[in-house]
Amino acid sequence: MVVTHVAVALAFAVPVALAAPQFATPAAVGAIVGGVFPDLDLLVGEHRRTLHFPVFGPVLAVPGVVLAFLVPTPLTVALALALVGGGLHSASDVLGAGEELRPWERTNTNAVYDHVSGRWWQARYVFPYDGSPQDLGLAVVAGVPVLLVYDGPVRWGLGAALGVAVVYAVLRRRLVPYFERIL
């Protein structure tokens, strides 16, 4: 789920915040933008395809991080974390379920579109579905160091998002009929 993507991306901002506190805020902002960004294709285009780049994303993150080390400014640090967060989000979607309302039925195993090979990567179900206990567990494990190191809006925002994620995880299966009515 998107909260997990944001929590994982923010976990990568933690070492930045510890090593260079003056870049803590741009690192967090970049991580949040990168963690959320791919899923904006829920709103425009085709989900898990239009804004998901499981190959280009992680590859682009490498020069992004190198640039931030060579020229550390708020902008380059934010950009590096955005590329890391977005690349990880795109590539790690393959570890979840396919594009389906009832992922536990495994009716569509297309996980994320690989623009390089021009085909869908198949879901690995390491995290069986969005909002599954495994998914929530990862969000919490990734989120705890963020909550400890950051304060202010990052801590409270992530704390609130994790609270919503717990409710979502509890209700996930029961929400399906409502999702179907909306769609």
Ligand SMILES: [Zn+2]
């Ligand atoms: Zn995604």
